[in-house]
Amino acid sequence: MRGKILAIVVASSLVVSCKVNPNAKNDLNYMQNIEQTAISASAKNSANTIQVGDQLIILITAKDMDVVKPFNQNYSSSELVQTNALAGGNTPNQGTVALSGPTYIVDANGDVDFPVLGKLNTSGKTMMEFKDEVKTRMTQYVINPTVNIKLANFKVTVLGEVNRQGDYVVSSGHATIWNALGLAGDLTQYGKRDDVLIIRTENGVVSHGRVNLQDANLINSPYYNLKQGDAVIVSANKVRDLTSKQNPNTTLYLTAASIAITAVAVVISLFKK
Known part of the structure; x- marks a missing residue:
């Protein structure tokens, strides 16, 4: 009788302490092979084409900054466009990087309205392709211009x-x-x-x-x-x-049952002496 009780206690303990993981065969490690x-x-997979609604920061620089002022209208070096690298996360200020320059929004036709140069179409172009196009157009007005383009959003x-x-x-x-x-x-x-x-x-x-x-x-x-x-x-x-479908009190019930069985076994053991 005493052996049976001890067997029940051990079995109950195993039920409480061991959790079956049906997904155990799936290793948590990444890129195993x-x-x-x-x-x-x-490069085709990594090249992003410019999309409607993109906010492009386009800054033109040259040895003589006065020459490129018409291409950087309504912008001064004191202006900053800030983007948050962790927007939506738990630490909103971590990784904040300040980007500066005039900002242009790509319209429904894929165009940006650029000073002096007029409408520039971005449809189907990567950032590098668009940058090269702007630089080519700029050389008509400025000697050795530098074109900086970043995506703000x-x-x-x-x-x-x-x-x-x-x-x-x-x-x-x-x-x-x-x-x-x-x-x-x-x-x-x-x-x-x-x-x-x-x-x-x-x-x-x-x-x-x-x-x-x-x-x-x-x-x-x-x-x-x-x-x-x-x-x-x-x-x-x-x-x-499985966890979402399980009664949240299941573990509590099993623990209580295990304690109760253990207590009964102890009492019986004492009476046997």
């Missing part, structure tokens, strides 16, 4: 099983999926690492793709380098699903 992966990510959204959901403005105008997840504080232990969804809107067309963070081949995915306005969505794994 990086050593065996041929990295062939092309490069924003990505990270939702789901991450530690800090929100919108994040990236001051450099370029981000990989790792940058976005880093800003969001990484995935929680319940995040599904082998099936992360990216939703993309480009030239008014919505597309989507999925990446496996455990597979180093994601480097070659067109969704590895994020684009303006991308949304990264991390789904919950099976552990989270």
